[in-house]
Amino acid sequence: MVEGRTHRPLIQASRCQGCDVCIRGCPVELIPEYRKEEESLRGTLYRGKMGKEMVQGKVPLPPCQEACPIHQDARGYVALIAKGKFKEALELIREVNPLPAVCGFICHHPCEEACLREEVDHPIPIRLLKRFIAEHDRKRERPKKGLRKRREKILVVGSGPAGLACANDLSLLGFKVTIFESLPVLGGMLTVGIPEFRLPREVIKMEIDGIRELGVKMETNHPFRFDGNGRTLKRSGFDAIFLSMGAHRSSKLDVPGESLHGVFPGVEFLRDINLGRKVELGKKAAILGGGNVAIDAARSALRLGSKQVDLYYRRSRKEMPAIPEDVQEAVREGVHIHLLTAPVRMIGAGGKAIGMECIRMRLGEPDERGRKKPIPIQSSNFKVNAETIISAIGQRVDQRPLKGLEKNPDGTIHVDPETSETSMKGVFAGGDMVTGPGWAIDAIAAGKKGAESIHQFLSR
Amino acid sequence: MAKECKKEVMSRPKRKSLPIKERRKGFSPVEFGLIREEAIKEAERCLGLRECQYCEICGLLCPDLCITRDEKTGEVLIDLDYCKGCGICASVCPKGAIEMALEEAK
Ligand SMILES: Cc1cc2nc3c(=O)[nH]c(=O)nc-3n(C[C@H](O)[C@H](O)[C@H](O)COP(=O)(O)OP(=O)(O)OC[C@H]3O[C@@H](n4cnc5c(N)ncnc54)[C@H](O)[C@@H]3O)c2cc1C
Numbered sequence: 138m139v140e141g142r143t144h145r146p147l148i149q150a151s152r153c154q155g156c157d158v159c160i161r162g163c164p165v166e167l168i169p170e171y172r173k174e175e176e177s178l179r180g181t182l183y184r185g186k187m188g189k190e191m192v193q194g195k196v197p198l199p200p201c202q203e204a205c206p207i208h209q210d211a212r213g214y215v216a217l218i219a220k221g222k223f224k225e226a227l228e229l230i231r232e233v234n235p236l237p238a239v240c241g242f243i244c245h246h247p248c249e250e251a252c253l254r255e256e257v258d259h260p261i262p263i264r265l266l267k268r269f270i271a272e273h274d275r276k277r278e279r280p281k282k283g284l285r286k287r288r289e290k291i292l293v294v295g296s297g298p299a300g301l302a303c304a305n306d307l308s309l310l311g312f313k314v315t316i317f318e319s320l321p322v323l324g325g326m327l328t329v330g331i332p333e334f335r336l337p338r339e340v341i342k343m344e345i346d347g348i349r350e351l352g353v354k355m356e357t358n359h360p361f362r363f364d365g366n367g368r369t370l371k372r373s374g375f376d377a378i379f380l381s382m383g384a385h386r387s388s389k390l391d392v393p394g395e396s397l398h399g400v401f402p403g404v405e406f407l408r409d410i411n412l413g414r415k416v417e418l419g420k421k422a423a424i425l426g427g428g429n430v431a432i433d434a435a436r437s438a439l440r441l442g443s444k445q446v447d448l449y450y451r452r453s454r455k456e457m458p459a460i461p462e463d464v465q466e467a468v469r470e471g472v473h474i475h476l477l478t479a480p481v482r483m484i485g486a487g488g489k490a491i492g493m494e495c496i497r498m499r500l501g502e503p504d505e506r507g508r509k510k511p512i513p514i515q516s517s518n519f520k521v522n523a524e525t526i527i528s529a530i531g532q533r534v535d536q537r538p539l540k541g542l543e544k545n546p547d548g549t550i551h552v553d554p555e556t557s558e559t560s561m562k563g564v565f566a567g568g569d570m571v572t573g574p575g576w577a578i579d580a581i582a583a584g585k586k587g588a589e590s591i592h593q594f595l596s597r
Numbered sequence: 598m599a600k601e602c603k604k605e606v607m608s609r610p611k612r613k614s615l616p617i618k619e620r621r622k623g624f625s626p627v628e629f630g631l632i633r634e635e636a637i638k639e640a641e642r643c644l645g646l647r648e649c650q651y652c653e654i655c656g657l658l659c660p661d662l663c664i665t666r667d668e669k670t671g672e673v674l675i676d677l678d679y680c681k682g683c684g685i686c687a688s689v690c691p692k693g694a695i696e697m698a699l700e701e702a703k
């Protein structure tokens with residue numbers, strides 16, 4: 138039994154100093170200036186659920202949660218793990234993250250970088266803890282909220298992390314979701330980019346199966362394209378479309394000899410391996426680039442029989458976009474990393490690559506994105522031998538199926554930053570195809586945002 | 598009573614992974630996951646453990662007196678039938694262990 142409060146506060150005018158503390162502290166907020174819900178104490182406590190925007194700077198999130206693109210409550214599930222409550226920890230993670238096991242393996246963990254424990258000894262291994270939880274109880278069912286069914290049908294194009302996250306959230310909201318995937322396999326770059334030694338295939342399968350069980354239809358070998366006449370959405374028979382087609386075309390090096398036999402584009406190389414196609418590798422392989430694609434290609438080449446693998450990057454180690462742990466592992470495995478070096482031309486004999494000419498670089502002023510610009514050092518050219526050359530210097534968005542959509546100068550899709558809607562009404566987009574090659578967790582965040590926007594769009 | 602947080606310095610544990618020799622033989626997973634004991638030990642290092650420490654500050658400040666403590670188990674209970682959702686408890690809890698959620702309209 139609980140008793141109610143029996144007293145009423147009365148202000149003794151003779152004693153009141155007008156300090157305001159009571160007004161600011163009053164949760165019921167009877168004073169008109171404090172009525173604006175979003176800015177009120179209640180607005181901050183019911184964070185993001187009450188007002189439109191989260192109220193910045195009031196009740197701050199823990200740094201790990203703040204750093205996470207989907208604001209996962211890392212502190213919360215770490216606390217549950219410490220108590221041995223593994224089931225509850227997974228439930229808490231699942232509340233916002235549709236692909237916990239995938240993140241547990243390959244997330245670039247901005248949370249750990251933000252972790253304050255760094256100042257004591259070293260950060261909490263949040264990613265590994267999440268992996269532990271996700272693996273501990275593989276079969277655990279997903280929460281089935283959204284009991285309310287909705288008629289509207291939504292098409293998600295592409296089954297990468299952005300598409301999967303969007304499909305997951307939309308079907309939890311009760312929508313009928315279908316995914317079209319042009320490749321014979323599901324998972325996007327998780328499946329055809331990231332190699333198996335970093336992300337076991339059964340982990341991806343488990344997550345995708347979980348999402349399928351929510352009622353999401355998934356059709357592989359089903360490419361989707363825009364006709365360019367603006368009627369694609371109407372004709373498709375869907376009420377809204379979410380595009381998450383990624384960035385799958387390797388950027389060109391723009392040096393002579395790129396079309397020689399033995400020169401591969403990085404993502405195509407990894408895709409062939411991941412689809413079980415045969416790739417022929419020479420004894421000596423040279424990899425160009427400093428991102429995850431380059432590192433993964435180098436480590437794959439070692440595993441496929443190349444005796445010597447050299448990686449060339451035109452900036453210094455600090456600027457390498459790849460996850461530092463992976464670079465470290467690559468070095469331990471025997472990949473030689475040559476920094477501040479760029480190719481000038483490929484050398485061939487009889488149509489086959491036999492090596493390349495490189496030039497040394499030095500770092501100049503930072504560019505607009507804050508990365509130092511590499512500048513070639515005159516007459517520092519040198520030659521290296523390699524039968525296999527893999528160029529992994531970036532990826533672009535495939536423009537062919539995207540007729541009629543407004544693009545940014547670099548070929549990514551232009552969307553409204555608030556709603557993720559493209560220049561076509563009812564068509565939303567997110568993930569690598571909007572941001573350019575990025576991280577899985579950012580793609581997941583984009584998918585979730587897309588789901589939210591589609592929900593609002595169809596509830597208008 | 599609230600416990601002191603664990604702040605003794607721990608050296609970075611060596612993580613096991615697939616031996617280098619094995620790696621060249623194929624595409625087996627390189628990184629090994631944590632085992633139960635390791636996971637708990639690592640999780641306990643978190644400086645912001647958000648669990649209730651039974652300080653009862655929330656109960657003291659609840660205007661509806663609906664936060665009580667089970668004398669037998671020591672657990673802090675919130676009687677949601679009487680709770681008006683003012684949010685004082687969540688704002689004063691030093692451990693951030695109380696979270697406010699919007700009630701779904703039925
Ligand atoms: C080698 C490599 C390693 C990486 N390592 C990491 C890592 O360690 N950590 C990390 O966080 N991120 C990593 N990333 C990045 C991460 O994988 C991507 O950022 C993420 O997958 C992007 O998700 P997405 O959903 O936007 O696109 P994608 O995952 O690229 O998925 C797009 C999907 O759409 C399909 N599609 C394209 N066009 C069509 C069409 N017309 N019709 C139907 N379907 C279509 C594609 O086939 C694909 O399956 C890595 C990427 C690569 C390539």
Ligand code: SF4
Pocket residue numbers: 648649650651652653654655656673689690691692693694695
């Ligand atoms: S919930 Fe928070 S304020 Fe209430 S007793 Fe527990 S630690 Fe203290």
